[in-house]
Structure formats: structure tokens, C-alpha cells
Amino acid sequence: MADDDDYVCNDDVLISTEDLLSSALKLVPTAVEKAKLVKGFQAKWKMIISKLEQIPSRLSDLSCHPCFSKNTLCKEQLQTVSITLKEVIQLAETSIAEKFEGKLQMQSDLDALIGKLDLNLKDCSLLIKTGMLVDVTVPVSIPISISPSPHGNIRELLARLQIGHLESKQKALETLIEIMRDDEKMVFSVLGRSNVAALVQLLTATSPRMREMTVSVLCSLAESGSCENWLISEGILPPLIRLLESGSSFGKEKAVISLQRLSMSPETARSIVGHGGIRPLTEICRFGDSVVQSSAACTLKNISTLPDARQTLADESVVKLMIELLNIGSLLGTKEYAAECLQNLTSTNDSLRKAVISAGGVKSLLDYIDSPFPQEPAIGAVKNLVSLMSIEVLTSMGLIQRLVHVLKSGSPGAQQSAAATVCKICGSIEIKRLMGEAGCIPFLIKMLEGKTYTGREMAAQAISILIVVPQNCREVKKDDKSVPNLVQSLDPSLQNTAKKYAIVCLTAISTSKRCKKGMISYGAIGYLKKLSEMEVVGAKKLLDRLERGKIRSFFSRK
Known part of the structure; x- marks a missing residue:
């Protein structure tokens, strides 16, 4: 001014x-x-x-x-x-x-x-x-600590971002940043849409210093999640993407962190694609330091949740890029984002699945699964790919051992995906036998105690597939938790989708007197009566078998 x-x-x-x-x-x-x-x-x-x-x-x-x-x-x-x-x-x-x-x-x-x-x-x-x-009379030169009206002082600073010459705006922004270091929430509490618009406009200032200060404030604002709609509607995406392309290292870091947070919204992620954001994000992944690389990978992962954006990602070589990050990413979070991106890309599209396989993605995913606490995205991506590969190749790559590792040590989501993968690959008696010998059955039985219906269903289905092999059936019979867990899985509620597989498993082990006795003592007959009324397949047959055994046991005691 x-x-x-x-x-x-x-x-x-x-x-x-x-x-x-x-x-x-x-x-x-x-x-x-x-x-x-x-x-x-x-x-x-x-x-x-x-x-x-x-x-x-x-x-x-x-x-x-x-x-x-x-x-x-x-x-x-x-x-x-x-x-x-x-x-x-x-x-x-x-x-x-x-x-x-x-x-x-x-x-x-x-x-x-x-x-x-x-x-x-x-x-x-x-x-x-x-x-x-607003009724503000305190000059900017007076420190905020002695201002009688801190909110009024902040409003004046925000107003100065909209009026006057660039030099006065820069001085106001410098003072605002100082205040934010002490009390960021107070600044955000008085922000209005016009203030957000002024900040977005300053992203295109001719002064590199001004752009850096502005993107720093906007990054904090984006991370707070308090003004996301205003930021988008005021046009923040194009200047952020330009900063990715030609900004300073500091500017690129703040821009990509902002995009990471904003891309959590599907509509915003779609807008990033529309504004040409994929290519600069891939460049950041390739050549940025570990922090910006992780944020860029996360942003691409967020974009990959959009089915209509996946081919565009593939056209920008994102498949190979994510595999590279799995192999050489310096931060664990970066690798997790890469795995999740690959999981999304391979969820529905066979051509993208083939692209991941041909680029060596399965080996990279399996190597990543070897981590002490495997998470769901990597095994989820593998689950999407196994149907397009021969079982011989998969076993030679160590898939079975990795599945057992996930069932033992993985997160609940990872365990669920591992159980689903077991169901997918066990088409032959030989593979079923190998899965049993690898020691997966006790972990599947333990999964029946899980909190989610889907997780319990996947575990019960996997056991029902493996139990046709006599050796595996004996393993189920030997496990002390198998009968109580399977009986609990007979719960007739509609949400419980594991009951039909639990019936198969219990029928298979009902030849054992000990198991049959355990089923009766844990209340299987009551469950089976309700399931028989619901005409669930196999419930009536298992009920008859248990009731006959109960009658014979009664007369033998006489």
C-alpha cells in the first residue's frame, strides 16, 4: 500500500x-x-x-x-x-x-x-x-502478544492479503506465519472464504519467496481439513500442480503434501487428473526426497481408487513406478502406498493385472509381505493376480509360505485377504495338502474368533476347502479351538455368512466322537434347528447325526 x-x-x-x-x-x-x-x-x-x-x-x-x-x-x-x-x-x-x-x-x-x-x-x-x-485500530507493528484484540489483529492481517501492493501483502503474510507458529487454530478460526481466495491468488505471485510463504500457509490449512471445499472452489489445484513442476524444493514439498490431503476426496482426486497432475506426481516419486516421494505416492494411491483414472495412471507408467517404490522406497509408508496403488489398479482390470505380472510385480509384492507385520494392500494385490498365474509358478515363488506368514502375523485385513487367496489357489488336492502341511489350519481356526463377519466367512470357507484332504481334516479335529469356534460360526443371524461353511467343516469332523460330543456341549443342536428351519444346506443332515448320537449316548448310560 x-x-x-x-x-x-x-x-x-x-x-x-x-x-x-x-x-x-x-x-x-x-x-x-x-x-x-x-x-x-x-x-x-x-x-x-x-x-x-x-x-x-x-x-x-x-x-x-x-x-x-x-x-x-x-x-x-x-x-x-x-x-x-x-x-x-x-x-x-x-x-x-x-x-x-x-x-x-x-x-x-x-x-x-x-x-x-x-x-x-x-x-x-x-x-x-x-x-x-472490522473495528481494528492496532497497527501490525505492535506484537500480537500485547494486542488487546488478537482476533481483530489477525483479521487485519488477513485483510492485508487482499489489498495493496505485493510488498505489503508479503509483510502481512510474514507476520501471519509468525502468529501461526504460536496459535495456528486461532488463525484458522477467523478465516473466511475471501481470505482463502486471496491466499490462493498469491500462489501465482511473481515473487518466489511469496509463493513459498503462501503454500506453507495453505498446506497447513489443507492438513487441518477445515476449509477443503473453499480451497478447491477457489482454484488451488492448478497453482499447486505448477509448483510441483517448477517450484523450489520447499514449494514442491508443501504443494505435494497439500495434494496428498486434498486428494482424499474422490472428486478432488478426479480434478487433479483433469488438471494434468499425474505426470508431475510421478516425477516427484522418481526424483524427490523420501518425504515428498511418500506424499506423491499417497496422492497417486488416492487417485487409483477412481476406476476411470486407472488407465490414465497406467499410461503414465505408474505400474512400473509403484513396483520400483516397493523395491527401493526408503520409507515404509511409501511402500505401503505403492502396494495399495497396485491393489487398486488390479482390482477390476485384467490388462492392468497382466501389466503388473509382466513387470515383476508379484515377486516385489511377495518380498514386501515378508515384513514382520504384513498389512492388507500387498496381499490384497497378490489375491487380485493369482488367477492369471500358474500355481506352479506361484508355489515356486514362495506364495504358500507367505500366506501362512500373513495368517499368523498380519493385520486382520491382511489375514482376510490371505484366507481369500487360499480359497482361490486351492483348486487341486496337492495344493490343499501343501497348504495344510505349511501349517495354515491353526491360524484359520483362530480367525473364526475375529470381529468381522467377512473375516470369519473367509476363514470358514478356507477351512471347508482344505478339510477334504484327510490329513487336513485330522489337523482340524486335533485343534482344541476348532469345535467351539465352528459352532459359534453357526449363528443363524443374516449377517453371519460363515454358517454354511461351518456346517461343511463340522460335518467333516463329526465322524470323531470327541468332536461330536463337543458340538453338542457347545450348543450346536440349538443352532442347527434354527438353520434347518431356514433350510440352510447341510443343517438338517448334521442335526440328525448329532441327535442320533445324543440318543445313543443316553441309552448307553442306561
């Missing part, structure tokens, strides 16, 4: 706002009169005159605001307008006397003057229309 070093000109600190208004209004007719006397550059001077004639009404509107006489922003705006009017008068006199240094220089001076007038008019309108005039 008026001065680059101070928000309020020192010479005018003691002058009242009303006196500044009167001074500015007196300068307008003089400036118009002088401008009309200029003979050269008529088109530009007509533009200047047109803008000068708008000033009185803008200043009049400004003076009608209740906070006009007390607000430092009003005072500074009047000072700035007066300085511009004096420049108009001076340049007009120079033109009339024809004492200017060449036509090109005069044309440049006129363009600069038109720009200042435009800015003055725009700032007056902003002060009037956007509601930024």
Missing part, C-alpha cells in the same frame, strides 16, 4: 482519517483537469480520466462505513489513493511540458499508473463489499 516499510506513513500518523479523505477528494478534480490537458497518448489518458472519475464515489462509500474513522486500513487506503493522485498530476504536468524521456518510457509510466488506479479502485471495493472492515 502506501509504503513498503511501514503500513502507515509516519508523517500522517497524527492526521485524522477525515482530513485524509478531504485531501484525497480535493486532489481528484485537479488530477482530472491536468489529465484532460495532455495532448499525446490520448487513449491511455482517457482510461486514466475514466478511472479518476470513479474515485469520489468509491471514497464516499468507504467513508459511510461505521468503522471508517477508526480503522487503520481505511487510513492507509486514503494515503495510497492520495499518492496515486499526486503521481497522476505530476505525470500529466510532465506530459504537457513534453519533458518526458522518450515515448516508450512514457507508455510504460502510463501503464504503471493505470495499474495503480485499478488497484486503488479494487481495494476500495474490497474494503466496502467483503466485510473485512
Whole structure:
């Protein structure tokens, strides 16, 4: 605004706002009169005159605001307008006397003057229309710690981001960042949409320093999740993507962290694709440091949840990139994002599944599964791929041992995917035998105690497939938890989808007197009666077998 070093000109600190208004209004007719006397550059001077004639009404509107006489922003705006009017008068006199240094220089001076007038008019309108005039009288130079109204001080700083020259905006932004270091939540609590819009506009400032400070504030705002809709609607995505392409290291880091958070929304993720964000994100993954690489991988993972974006990702070589990150990613989180991206890409599309297989993705996924606490994405991706590979190749790569490892040590989601994979690959008696010998059955039985219906269903289904092998059936009979867990899986509620597989398993082990006795003692007959009424396959047959055994046991005691 008026001065680059101070928000309020020192010479005018003691002058009242009303006196500044009167001074500015007196300068307008003089400036118009002088401008009309200029003979050269008529088109530009007509533009200047047109803008000068708008000033009185803008200043009049400004003076009608209740906070006009007390607000430092009003005072500074009047000072700035007066300085511009004096420049108009001076340049007009120079033109009339024809004492200017060449036509090109005069044309440049006129363009600069038109720009200042435009800015003055725009700032007056902003002060009037956007509601930024609050009762704040504390200058920015006073520390926030001694301000009687911290919220008012913050609002003034936010207002300064919308009005004035770049230098004054930069100083306001620097002060705002200092305040945010102490109390970020207080700053966010007073943010309005117009403030967010002003910050987004500053992302395209010519000053690299200004862009870095702005993206730092916007990154914090995006991570807070408090203004996500405003950020998107005010157009934050294109400048963030440009920062990815050509910003400084700091700017790229803050931009990609912002995109990571914003891309959690499917609509925003789709917009990132539409604005050409995939390629710069892949470049960050390839050449960025570990932090930005992880954020870029996460953003691509978020985009991969969109079925209509998956082919676009594949066209940008994201499949090979994610496999590389699985192999050489320096952060565990980066590898997890890569695995999840591959899981999403292979969830529905056979051509993408083949692309992952041909690029060596299965081996990379299996190697990653060897971690001490395997998570769901990697084994989920493997589950998506096994149907397109021969079982001989899969067993030679150590799939069976990895499945047992996941069933033993993986997260609940990973265990569920591992059980589903067991169901997929066990098409032959030989594989069923190998799975049993590898020791998976006790872990599947334990999974029946899980909290989710789907997890229990997958475990029960896998056991029902493996139990057809006599050796595996003996393993189930030997496990002390098999009967109680399988009986609990007979729960007739509609949500329990494991019951039909539990019936198969219990029928298979009902040849054992010990197991049959255990079924009866754990209440299987009551469950089976309800299931028989529901006409669940196999329930009536198992019920009859248990009841006959119960009758024989009764008479043997007699």
C-alpha cells in the first residue's frame, strides 16, 4: 500500500482519517483537469480520466462505513489513493511540458499508473463489499502478544492479503506465519472464504519467496481439513500442480503434501487428473526426497481408487513406478502406498493385472509381505493376480509360505485377504495338502474368533476347502479351538455368512466322537434347528447325526 516499510506513513500518523479523505477528494478534480490537458497518448489518458472519475464515489462509500474513522486500513487506503493522485498530476504536468524521456518510457509510466488506479479502485471495493472492515485500530507493528484484540489483529492481517501492493501483502503474510507458529487454530478460526481466495491468488505471485510463504500457509490449512471445499472452489489445484513442476524444493514439498490431503476426496482426486497432475506426481516419486516421494505416492494411491483414472495412471507408467517404490522406497509408508496403488489398479482390470505380472510385480509384492507385520494392500494385490498365474509358478515363488506368514502375523485385513487367496489357489488336492502341511489350519481356526463377519466367512470357507484332504481334516479335529469356534460360526443371524461353511467343516469332523460330543456341549443342536428351519444346506443332515448320537449316548448310560 502506501509504503513498503511501514503500513502507515509516519508523517500522517497524527492526521485524522477525515482530513485524509478531504485531501484525497480535493486532489481528484485537479488530477482530472491536468489529465484532460495532455495532448499525446490520448487513449491511455482517457482510461486514466475514466478511472479518476470513479474515485469520489468509491471514497464516499468507504467513508459511510461505521468503522471508517477508526480503522487503520481505511487510513492507509486514503494515503495510497492520495499518492496515486499526486503521481497522476505530476505525470500529466510532465506530459504537457513534453519533458518526458522518450515515448516508450512514457507508455510504460502510463501503464504503471493505470495499474495503480485499478488497484486503488479494487481495494476500495474490497474494503466496502467483503466485510473485512472490522473495528481494528492496532497497527501490525505492535506484537500480537500485547494486542488487546488478537482476533481483530489477525483479521487485519488477513485483510492485508487482499489489498495493496505485493510488498505489503508479503509483510502481512510474514507476520501471519509468525502468529501461526504460536496459535495456528486461532488463525484458522477467523478465516473466511475471501481470505482463502486471496491466499490462493498469491500462489501465482511473481515473487518466489511469496509463493513459498503462501503454500506453507495453505498446506497447513489443507492438513487441518477445515476449509477443503473453499480451497478447491477457489482454484488451488492448478497453482499447486505448477509448483510441483517448477517450484523450489520447499514449494514442491508443501504443494505435494497439500495434494496428498486434498486428494482424499474422490472428486478432488478426479480434478487433479483433469488438471494434468499425474505426470508431475510421478516425477516427484522418481526424483524427490523420501518425504515428498511418500506424499506423491499417497496422492497417486488416492487417485487409483477412481476406476476411470486407472488407465490414465497406467499410461503414465505408474505400474512400473509403484513396483520400483516397493523395491527401493526408503520409507515404509511409501511402500505401503505403492502396494495399495497396485491393489487398486488390479482390482477390476485384467490388462492392468497382466501389466503388473509382466513387470515383476508379484515377486516385489511377495518380498514386501515378508515384513514382520504384513498389512492388507500387498496381499490384497497378490489375491487380485493369482488367477492369471500358474500355481506352479506361484508355489515356486514362495506364495504358500507367505500366506501362512500373513495368517499368523498380519493385520486382520491382511489375514482376510490371505484366507481369500487360499480359497482361490486351492483348486487341486496337492495344493490343499501343501497348504495344510505349511501349517495354515491353526491360524484359520483362530480367525473364526475375529470381529468381522467377512473375516470369519473367509476363514470358514478356507477351512471347508482344505478339510477334504484327510490329513487336513485330522489337523482340524486335533485343534482344541476348532469345535467351539465352528459352532459359534453357526449363528443363524443374516449377517453371519460363515454358517454354511461351518456346517461343511463340522460335518467333516463329526465322524470323531470327541468332536461330536463337543458340538453338542457347545450348543450346536440349538443352532442347527434354527438353520434347518431356514433350510440352510447341510443343517438338517448334521442335526440328525448329532441327535442320533445324543440318543445313543443316553441309552448307553442306561
